Amino acid sequence: MKLICVGRNYTEHINELKNEKPENPILFLKPDSAIIPKKQPFFIPDFSNDIHHEVEILVKITKVGKYIDQKFAHKYYNDIGLGIDFTARDLQSKLKAKGHPWEKAKAFDGSALIGKWLPKSDFNDVNNINFSLLKNDTEVQNSNSKLMLWKIDELIAYISQYFTLKIGDIIFTGTPAGVGKVNANDTLTGYIEKNEMFSIKIK
Numbered sequence: 794m795k796l797i798c799v800g801r802n803y804t805e806h807i808n809e810l811k812n813e814k815p816e817n818p819i820l821f822l823k824p825d826s827a828i829i830p831k832k833q834p835f836f837i838p839d840f841s842n843d844i845h846h847e848v849e850i851l852v853k854i855t856k857v858g859k860y861i862d863q864k865f866a867h868k869y870y871n872d873i874g875l876g877i878d879f880t881a882r883d884l885q886s887k888l889k890a891k892g893h894p895w896e897k898a899k900a901f902d903g904s905a906l907i908g909k910w911l912p913k914s915d916f917n918d919v920n921n922i923n924f925s926l927l928k929n930d931t932e933v934q935n936s937n938s939k940l941m942l943w944k945i946d947e948l949i950a951y952i953s954q955y956f957t958l959k960i961g962d963i964i965f966t967g968t969p970a971g972v973g974k975v976n977a978n979d980t981l982t983g984y985i986e987k988n989e990m991f992s993i994k995i996k
């Protein structure tokens with residue numbers, strides 16, 4: 794299985810990193826080796842001094858699809874989750890400056906936290922989901938899926954033009970504003986509405 798991640802999907806996050814608004818969704822992949830095993834902490838890797846948290850809504854694919862029409866995209870997922878796209882921001886900045894791929898900064902071992910899942914049927918509208926991230930009990934990120942530049946069904950249609958979606962693949966739908974550095978002994982806790990979706994320690 795693969796993780797398909799979307800970059801720059803919330804206007805305020807684009808502004809905070811002084812990036813340009815893209816014409817199309819920015820996509821990158823993480824391998825399955827990026828996934829943090831259940832109940833394990835996040836270990837700060839030796840190659841970075843500036844690991845950022847990016848909380849993101851996740852979508853789990855339940856049906857194989859290629860060239861999926863946006864109006865049928867809702868048939869390809871049943872579960873909504875929350876996770877973190879851990880990013881080595883210092884390394885990413887160097888790679889971006891050279892025009893190199895982001896993988897070392899985005900797809901390293903332990904760079905993907907996948908929390909619990911909620912059935913899509915729990916939501917009246919997947920384009921109106923509140924979610925947030927707390928760092929040591931202080932809220933650092935808070936947004937709503939209605940603020941995505943490209944909504945879930947649009948993303949599925951777009952992604953499937955390039956990558957066949959397979960059962961178990963997970964889409965990271967992009968992060969809102971409020972990304973920031975994590976330090977050893979921090980605890981990150983993520984919520985969708987009032988549901989705690991994960992809590993992870995940084996080591």
Ligand code: ZN
Nearest residue numbers: 847878967968
């Ligand atoms: Zn991200």
